[in-house]
Amino acid sequence: MMDYRAKQPFRFFSCMELREILGKRARDEQRLLELIEEAPADSIYYHTHSYYLRHPYTQSLYPNDFATWVALHAQDRILGERLGVLDPFDFDDIEELRGEIMAIIADHLDHERAAASRTTDEPFEFVRSHVIEVDLGIEVMTLREFRDAVSRVEVGAVYNHLCEARMRKRQLWGDFAYWLSAEMGLGLPDLAAQVVQVGRLGLSLEGMRERIVTLCDQVLSAS
């Protein structure tokens, strides 16, 4: 296994985000709901996914900006908790995720009418990002090479192949798992399935990287 060479290499691409301020501000939860409905998909993506790139090694209160703002600035811990538990890896499409966020907020406001108009001095600011992808010039053919590259690449590459690949490039398994399982890749469907699960654990990007390296090590040491 250690020496098995893929028919096609895996090539690492990293990415960076250029953030654009949309000038849309919500000072209360009702307005937040309205703006979530009309914001471009890129903005919903930014506030629910880019968190991982902005907090690559540690985690703030909740892993999406809506939940954190609601809890910290709108002082609504219940809604914060309900939004905070949302797992972006549960959704295959950004519009599904938007719909779920809106349903949670709308349901909450139906029951907590006072929360709808409670204003804050620190508004929620809508941002979207423009992703710039960068070829790192690193190609790997074996599991050992893959493991070593994952452990050392700039963390944006982990984000690019796990998060960007799923939502923006519609590679729902993410690039790593796709290559690990593919016949042209390493043909390791069990390892690939475990790598897919890594995204669901609620880890930081560095945590995901570490877990993937550990999974590779387990396969390598068993062979």
Added chain:
Amino acid sequence: MVPMLAQYRDIAPKGTVEFLRRLGERAQGKSMLHVNSTRYGGGVAEILHRLVPLLAELGVNTRWEVISGTDVFYKATKSFHNALQGTKQRITTEMYDAYLHCNRENAKQLNLEADVAMVHDPQPAALIDAHPQGTRWIWRCHIDLSTPQRAVWQFLRAYVVRYDAAVFSLPKFAQRLPIPQFLIYPSIDPLSDKNRELMPEEINHILQRLGVPQDKPILLQVSRFDRFKDPVGVVEAYRLVKKSHDCRLVLAGGTATDDPEGAEVLAEVQGAVEMDPDVHVLLLPPTANIEINALQRAASIVLQKSTREGFGLTVTEALWKGKPVIGGETGGITVQVIHGQTGYTVNSPEGAAFYIKRLLNEPELLAAMGRQAKEYARHRFLITRHLQEYLGLIIHLSRRAS
């Protein structure tokens, strides 16, 4: 040329230098021009001194031009600056005229040719009148525009809307504009005198010279003596802590000779401090970079108890030195201080005192939070990230142009 980027290899996050080199390849051959109003002094000039050669090393042909002006021009732009940051000013027609005249004169003198030009702050903003055809111009605003004096902003806005894009340091500074507005946080240079590693002997020597003993935990706030920085609130917090915990307080700030309100606030602070030998009010010149560095490294906890703040680079400096920061819940402090992770955000002297006591009681928590603070600064607020975003902007704007 001595390669500078490699010096950041062991400081920036893993893989950053390689990433920057690859990103630089996508911007290679482009030319970039920075224009501002001063070569020395102030955060913008400080960061440009490093960014310009770094961009050049990555293959972007980068130049830096500085506008020159008359006394009337500088008086006018100082008033613009204050008005745009929300302090009411009286701006006369002569001042507007002097501003425009000076920009026109500079446009004749300066070489404004570049694929991408970044014009920093209001002083040279009217140079857009002279921008060469087919180039991309960006207005880079470093100041807090959240509550500008409307008439001054309307005057400036007429120039800003003609740029291809604007860049702000926080979303709340953005304005209603018909051009794209990007968000780029400022940064610190970990190799500068203010932020580089210091040997313990160096720190001891500097603190000795400043007359600050290190016999007990030091609480530190570095800031101008300005009401928005709430130095009196810091003294109040210290007094509450001092009832139960032996510690020192250092308030280090600039001299206030040209600022009547600053002198007034300083007098209030000195009044609040009375004759407490454990409180040190230090008036330091703007060049006291190593002194600030040593104080930040010697401190146990750094405070930035502002009631209003721009981005707050003193917070960044403290985080980078592995110090938890207790900061006011305002402006850029809320981006940098993640409550319970890199420090605590507070809204009162009592809140500050509560968290100071918690950290003094729990040295392990203090150390762990300090480590988190440093890592957070490493990923988010170093010059390498700033460089990355400027490269990204060049690539993005060139892509839109083609």
